[in-house]
Amino acid sequence: MSSEFALELSDVTKIFAKDRGEFRAVDNVNLQVRQGEMVVFLGPSGCGKTTTLRMVAGFETPSSGAIRIQGKDMTTVPVNKRGIGFVFQNYALFPHMSVFKNVSYGLKARGEGVEAIRNKVSAALELVGLSGSGDKFPNQLSGGEQQRVALARVIVMEPSLLLMDEPLSNLDAKLRLHMRTEIRKLQKHLGITCMYVTHDQAEALTMADRIVVMNRGKVEQVGTPFDLYNAPRSLFVADFIGQANIVKLPVVAVDDVNVTAAIPEGGTLTARCAVSDGECTPLRKGDVAALIVRPESVGVEFADRAEKGIRAVVISAIFGGSDVEYQVRLADGSMVKASVPYRNGMDICREGSRVSLVIEAANCVFLPVT
Amino acid sequence: MAEGYRGMKKQRFVLLKKDPALFSTLVIIWVLFGIFIFLPVFRLLLAAFVVDGKPSFANLAAVMKTSYNIRALYGSLLLATTVGISGTVLGYIFALAVTRTTLPRWGKNILSAITILPLISPPFTSSISLTLALGPNGMLLQLFGIENFTIYGFWGTWLSETLTYFPIAFMVIEAILNTMSANLDDAALSLGSTKWRLFRTVTVPLSLPGIANSFLLVFGASLADFATPLILGGHSFPVLPTEAYLLITGLFDLKGGASLSFLLLVPALIVFLMQRLVLGRKSFVSVTGKSGARTVFSGLPVSLSVIIGIVCTIVSAFVIYLYAIILWGSFVKVWSVNNTFTWEHYAYVFQHGKKAILDTLAIALVSTVLGSILGIVIGYVTQRKTFPGKRFFEFGSLLNYALPGTVVGIAYIIAFNQRPLLLTGTMTILVAAYVFRYYATGIRAVSASLEQIDPALEEASLSLGAGSVRTFTHVTIPLIMPAVLSGTRYLFIHCMTAISATIFLVSVHWTLLTTRILESMTELQFSQASAFSIVLILIVFAGDAIMRGLIKLSSMKFHQSVREVAHHE
Numbered sequence: 001m002s003s004e005f006a007l008e009l010s011d012v013t014k015i016f017a018k019d020r021g022e023f024r025a026v027d028n029v030n031l032q033v034r035q036g037e038m039v040v041f042l043g044p045s046g047c048g049k050t051t052t053l054r055m056v057a058g059f060e061t062p063s064s065g066a067i068r069i070q071g072k073d074m075t076t077v078p079v080n081k082r083g084i085g086f087v088f089q090n091y092a093l094f095p096h097m098s099v100f101k102n103v104s105y106g107l108k109a110r111g112e113g114v115e116a117i118r119n120k121v122s123a124a125l126e127l128v129g130l131s132g133s134g135d136k137f138p139n140q141l142s143g144g145e146q147q148r149v150a151l152a153r154v155i156v157m158e159p160s161l162l163l164m165d166e167p168l169s170n171l172d173a174k175l176r177l178h179m180r181t182e183i184r185k186l187q188k189h190l191g192i193t194c195m196y197v198t199h200d201q202a203e204a205l206t207m208a209d210r211i212v213v214m215n216r217g218k219v220e221q222v223g224t225p226f227d228l229y230n231a232p233r234s235l236f237v238a239d240f241i242g243q244a245n246i247v248k249l250p251v252v253a254v255d256d257v258n259v260t261a262a263i264p265e266g267g268t269l270t271a272r273c274a275v276s277d278g279e280c281t282p283l284r285k286g287d288v289a290a291l292i293v294r295p296e297s298v299g300v301e302f303a304d305r306a307e308k309g310i311r312a313v314v315i316s317a318i319f320g321g322s323d324v325e326y327q328v329r330l331a332d333g334s335m336v337k338a339s340v341p342y343r344n345g346m347d348i349c350r351e352g353s354r355v356s357l358v359i360e361a362a363n364c365v366f367l368p369v370t
Numbered sequence: 371m372a373e374g375y376r377g378m379k380k381q382r383f384v385l386l387k388k389d390p391a392l393f394s395t396l397v398i399i400w401v402l403f404g405i406f407i408f409l410p411v412f413r414l415l416l417a418a419f420v421v422d423g424k425p426s427f428a429n430l431a432a433v434m435k436t437s438y439n440i441r442a443l444y445g446s447l448l449l450a451t452t453v454g455i456s457g458t459v460l461g462y463i464f465a466l467a468v469t470r471t472t473l474p475r476w477g478k479n480i481l482s483a484i485t486i487l488p489l490i491s492p493p494f495t496s497s498i499s500l501t502l503a504l505g506p507n508g509m510l511l512q513l514f515g516i517e518n519f520t521i522y523g524f525w526g527t528w529l530s531e532t533l534t535y536f537p538i539a540f541m542v543i544e545a546i547l548n549t550m551s552a553n554l555d556d557a558a559l560s561l562g563s564t565k566w567r568l569f570r571t572v573t574v575p576l577s578l579p580g581i582a583n584s585f586l587l588v589f590g591a592s593l594a595d596f597a598t599p600l601i602l603g604g605h606s607f608p609v610l611p612t613e614a615y616l617l618i619t620g621l622f623d624l625k626g627g628a629s630l631s632f633l634l635l636v637p638a639l640i641v642f643l644m645q646r647l648v649l650g651r652k653s654f655v656s657v658t659g660k661s662g663a664r665t666v667f668s669g670l671p672v673s674l675s676v677i678i679g680i681v682c683t684i685v686s687a688f689v690i691y692l693y694a695i696i697l698w699g700s701f702v703k704v705w706s707v708n709n710t711f712t713w714e715h716y717a718y719v720f721q722h723g724k725k726a727i728l729d730t731l732a733i734a735l736v737s738t739v740l741g742s743i744l745g746i747v748i749g750y751v752t753q754r755k756t757f758p759g760k761r762f763f764e765f766g767s768l769l770n771y772a773l774p775g776t777v778v779g780i781a782y783i784i785a786f787n788q789r790p791l792l793l794t795g796t797m798t799i800l801v802a803a804y805v806f807r808y809y810a811t812g813i814r815a816v817s818a819s820l821e822q823i824d825p826a827l828e829e830a831s832l833s834l835g836a837g838s839v840r841t842f843t844h845v846t847i848p849l850i851m852p853a854v855l856s857g858t859r860y861l862f863i864h865c866m867t868a869i870s871a872t873i874f875l876v877s878v879h880w881t882l883l884t885t886r887i888l889e890s891m892t893e894l895q896f897s898q899a900s901a902f903s904i905v906l907i908l909i910v911f912a913g914d915a916i917m918r919g920l921i922k923l924s925s926m927k928f929h930q931s932v933r934e935v936a937h938h939e
């Protein structure tokens with residue numbers, strides 16, 4: 001029986017015993033992954049990403065909750081009976097076996113014929129661009145090549161689910177960028193469902209169909225990279241994904257989806273409330289709300305040329321080629337980052353200049369202050 | 371309460387379902403532990419503390435009433451403490467000589483060889499040669515014309531055990547001195563420290579865990595030693611293991627022997643637990659060694675080097691002399707009475723001792739194979755798997771090793787001398803005594819080696835669809851092979867040379883070389899004892915050479931690749 005979901009987690013919790021007490025490494029996680037989807041788990045160190053992945057793989061058993069793969073309950077099924085593929089952070093190639101032996105290992109365990117094994121292994125090696133390397137040993141390969149062997153070893157098994165735990169973190173920066181697109185291409189080409197763990201938000205944004213942001217064992221938000229960037233539903237997500245200015249402002253009016261707040265220099269600013277689902281319950285008139293402003297939504301102009309806007313002083317201005325990164329200080333002492341696209345002949349506001357900030361309200365959202 | 375019980379039941383159920391191979395392995399091992407470890411100790415305690423079906427301290431009280439036994443208790447503790455101290459000091463001196471002096475390569479090799487000799491010899495080799503040198507009609511006594519000297523008693527026993535057990539201290543301390551970072555030396559000297567101050571404030575404090583550990587190990591070894599005091603202790607210096615042995619073999623007093631064993635068991639267990647504590651606290655030495663190129667240790671102050679040189683020379687010469695004297699002794703007609711050359715003792719050994727040789731070899735080989743397999747499985751399970759009762763499992767697996775051999779031997783004859791477990795007089799009981807005592811080195815070697823191997827390798831195998839058995843045979847075993855073989859090596863040596871437990875278990879059907887040596891000694895047939903010893907040492911040496919060859923082969927094949935991968939990361 002095939003289900004519409006490749007993977008379903010329901011109320012999955014993992015509790016580890018800690019000296020006198022328990023520790024919830026994963027806390028009530030719910031998730032549904034569609035066939036062929038690439039879901040990336042993202043979060044700070046220790047938030048429970050690896051533990052979640054290892055429960056899906058079967059290396060750990062959930063303390064409670066259920067895991068279904070292709071509609072079948074796999075919560076207590078052993079790893080070797082789940083039909084998943086796992087790519088490890090340090091590749092975990094068998095050092096005493098050649099590349100060919102490594103890649104054929106699973107097929108042999110499954111009892112496939114010699115001929116079938118040879119064909120499948122060479123196809124897999126070709127897919128990852130390592131056709132001629134079957135006789136080499138892992139220690140004769142570079143880090144990137146080892147990574148490819150690890151991939152080949154897994155995809156040759158045609159797993160229903162591909163699990164990867166920070167597979168690129170041991171590679172140097174350039175190779176990492178390259179492998180990102182390689183893995184994504186391969187995953188799309190094979191149409192394989194994939195669960196990918198990383199703490200690198202750029203990696204997550206570029207690779208994912210959907211991102212699951214985790215924090216302290218809990219899922220903070222699930223959504224497309226676009227959603228998470230433009231409509232973070234918590235301060236944690238806003239801060240974790242991309243750069244964000246969090247400006248606290250008093251609310252003066254609230255409607256179904258929008259919040260209007262007062263600006264220190266006078267005037268108001270209206271933007272969507274990100275946690276609203278039709279009626280903006282959490283925020284009331286008189287509350288203090290947090291305005292999430294991406295640096296690229298902040299315009300910087302010399303104060304004497306602007307008619308309105310928020311007054312500020314430039315603390316630092318760094319020219320970065322395509323844009324200028326500003327650090328400015330508001331009248332109340334809080335700092336704001338701005339990223340202004342640089343066009344030829346443009347004046348850069350130097351350190352100490354008085355400037356006025358223009359915020360593009362359409363690209364900002366309000367969140368409750370927690 | 372009920373909730374907790376249900377939780378535990380559920381956990382076992384999950385284990386059975388998730389890893390049936392582990393489950394059945396554990397069941398088998400628990401049964402073996404039950405029969406060969408817990409049952410004997412339990413029966414020993416019963417024999418000591420149950421009188422007429424009621425719990426009682428009467429046996430213990432009876433034993434304690436004899437002042438001779440009190441002296442034995444005191445003697446055991448005194449001997450173990452003094453040997454622990456002198457063995458550790460001597461081991462430290464040898465370790466310093468090998469790791470911190472400018473002694474040329476060959477000199478260090480000789481020192482290392484000197485420390486290996488006692489490890490591969492039967493435990494009373496040095497007592498035999500001390501008897502030949504300083505005993506009645508002793509060679510040195512005649513040479514210097516000394517009269518009214520007796521080697522028998524505390525000092526002879528102390529000297530012999532120190533020479534026998536200081537290699538244990540040497541190995542522990544050498545390892546820790548080697549893992550220290552030479553950068554620390556450089557740092558201290560560059561801060562204006564003198565070499566003496568460096569030694570006092572850096573080298574010694576950093577080796578304290580090794581010193582503590584080696585003291586405990588040597589203390590335990592001396593406490594358990596039975597052969598040396600039996601030969602050298604004499605009547606004036608009783609210790610517990612020999613008293614228990616004499617009670618049982620001389621007076622057939624099992625209850626008294628059991629009670630004395632209990633007196634011995636308590637300090638042995640305390641030492642064992644303390645040693646685990648010392649090892650449990652992570653040695654802080656390994657943390658420092660990380661950064662920077664490996665430089666050369668800066669060496670010792672001159673005065674200390676001189677002292678170390680003198681001590682090492684004297685001790686080495688003495689040890690070589692002791693072995694030479696045994697070799698010589700095996701070729702003379704009657705020691706120090708008729709010194710004509712003869713092969714007759716070897717002829718005797720190969721005629722009348724043939725059965726002992728073959729029996730010893732057979733038992734050692736079977737025990738080595740079984741012990742290695744069990745050591746691998748237990749080392750693997752304790753290092754890699756989680757299951758209910760794991761702590762107790764670990765403790766249980768090492769219990770027979772922690773207990774003095776005499777205690778184990780007595781426990782075995784008490785437990786296995788009646789149906790349905792009538793094993794006395796069989797090969798099984800000898801093999802079991804060896805296996806469940808000396809597989810400990812194998813367990814340790816395997817778990818230390820597994821600690822170095824990323825569990826992800828095994829997880830990778832599982833996630834590729836291989837079951838836990840296939841993973842074990844195709845991934846784990848090849849990777850830990852060198853460690854397995856080095857555990858096997860010590861297992862073989864112990865099985866060839868150990869005596870304290872098995873002396874109680876030999877019979878007309880199965881006898882051992884070590885017991886033949888002891889018999890010859892008690893019949894004052896010193897030359898015969900020497901010939902037996904030489905033959906035994908040669909067999910062990912040959913077996914050991916084969917094992918070392920195998921280790922080299924296997925580490926060339928596997929370890930190289932493992933090391934290079936580790937290097938790669």
Ligand SMILES: Nc1ncnc2c1ncn2[C@@H]1O[C@H](COP(=O)(O)OP(=O)(O)OP(=O)(O)O)[C@@H](O)[C@H]1O
Pocket residue numbers: 016017025043044045046047048049050051052199
């Ligand atoms: N076997 C275990 N026993 C006890 N605690 C554990 C165990 N495994 C993980 N933890 C704890 O659970 C928490 C989550 O760990 P996890 O490895 O899932 O984090 P992570 O999100 O993958 O972090 P990182 O980005 O550092 O890899 C951590 O605090 C960790 O210490």
Ligand SMILES: [Mg+2]
Pocket residue numbers: 049050051165
């Ligand atoms: Mg992780």
